Amino acid sequence: MTGEVATANPSYGTTASGSSFYAAMRILPQEQREAMFQIYSFCRQVDDIADSDGPRERRLAALQQWREDIDALYQGHPPARLRDYVASVQQFGLEREDFLAIVDGMEMDVPQDIRAPDLATLDLYCDRVASAVGRLSVRVFGLPRDDGIQLAHHLGRALQLTNILRDIDEDAAIGRLYLPKESLLQAGITSTDPLVVAADARLPQVCAPLVNRARDHFAEADAIMARNSRRAVRAPRIMSKYYGAILELLVARGFANPRPPVRLNKMARIAILLRHAFF
Numbered sequence: 001m002t003g004e005v006a007t008a009n010p011s012y013g014t015t016a017s018g019s020s021f022y023a024a025m026r027i028l029p030q031e032q033r034e035a036m037f038q039i040y041s042f043c044r045q046v047d048d049i050a051d052s053d054g055p056r057e058r059r060l061a062a063l064q065q066w067r068e069d070i071d072a073l074y075q076g077h078p079p080a081r082l083r084d085y086v087a088s089v090q091q092f093g094l095e096r097e098d099f100l101a102i103v104d105g106m107e108m109d110v111p112q113d114i115r116a117p118d119l120a121t122l123d124l125y126c127d128r129v130a131s132a133v134g135r136l137s138v139r140v141f142g143l144p145r146d147d148g149i150q151l152a153h154h155l156g157r158a159l160q161l162t163n164i165l166r167d168i169d170e171d172a173a174i175g176r177l178y179l180p181k182e183s184l185l186q187a188g189i190t191s192t193d194p195l196v197v198a199a200d201a202r203l204p205q206v207c208a209p210l211v212n213r214a215r216d217h218f219a220e221a222d223a224i225m226a227r228n229s230r231r232a233v234r235a236p237r238i239m240s241k242y243y244g245a246i247l248e249l250l251v252a253r254g255f256a257n258p259r260p261p262v263r264l265n266k267m268a269r270i271a272i273l274l275r276h277a278f279f
Contacts, residue, residue: 024238027277028140035088035140036235042085043102043133050106051174059110063103070099092139098132105129109176116181116192123157125178131156134236142232151224155236158217161210162247168207169259172198183209204255211251218244234277241272 025036049062073082073089074096088094105128108114117125134152143151164171164178171178172194184190184197187205191197197206221240225233242264249262 024235024242024273027238027273028235031088031091032140032142035092035094036137038085038088039094039133039136039140042099046103046106050109056110056112060107063107063110066103067100070096070103088140094136094139098135101128101132105132113175115175115177115194116179116184116197119180119182122178122180126157126160127153130160137236141235143228147224147228151221151233151236154217154224155221155240158214158221159239159243161214161217162243162250165207165210165214165250165255166246166262168203168255169198179206179210183207199257201256203257207255211247214247218247237276238272241276242269245272 025033025040028036046063046066049059049066052059069079069082072079073085078086085094105125108125108128114125131152134156135149138148138152141148168179175194177192177194177197179197181192183206184192186209187202189197189200189202189206191200197203218240221236225237225240245264245268246262249264253259253262
């Protein structure tokens with residue numbers, strides 16, 4: 001998978017220090033912060049399984065064990081690695097289905113590497129690996145249920161599409177291609193070989209619709225956050241501003257070869273944090 005939950009690549013290791021996630025979450029009160037880092041740790045551990053180079057059967061079995069452990073958590077007898085989650089699940093009403101959706105999303109990369117999914121499959125992938133994380137997170141932040149679900153829907157997709165656009169070459173190097181089949185065909189690209197597509201001069205035509213889609217999701221997320229308590233949306237707003245800035249840096253750089261890596265510099269990150277973390 002690509003993403004902050006995934007370098008998170010986000011891969012959301014078990015330490016988040018140094019990531020944009022960490023900067024956004026450390027401003028939270030202690031109980032919220034601990035719950036978010038539990039969610040982060042869970043995401044990173046299942047993502048590490050999906051992204052490992054172990055046999056596919058072994059990875060599938062490891063993800064299935066996580067499903068069984070989640071079930072055990074919600075049945076009242078959590079395994080050791082989820083014992084600390086009990087308080088957060090109870091306090092914030094974290095839902096079993098969202099944890100399971102994340103596992104399902106990670107598993108989409110395991111039986112075979114994702115290559116040029118159709119738009120419906122790509123949207124399902126984004127929902128599972130990003131918006132499901134958001135659905136857990138907004139409960140911790142304390143947003144109203146309906147707005148929380150909608151924020152998770154739009155911001156999760158915005159972040160994941162930005163990750164996909166940022167990580168085209170990194171993903172191609174490990175045999176994955178998340179750009180949708182419809183956009184490839186519209187640009188006249190019939191190959192689904194990640195390295196071939198990454199080298200194609202028509203790649204900017206493929207990326208343009210995804211940029212617009214990500215921008216639309218960012219705009220919808222901003223509208224939802226604007227009508228909610230600033231305190232409740234501090235952390236997601238910081239993530240939105242970080243990733244929105246990365247998206248615009250990608251657009252400014254362009255998607256033609258060569259594509260030097262894009263990062264938000266330290267001063268820009270600090271400026272976002274100072275603007276939105278304190279009021």
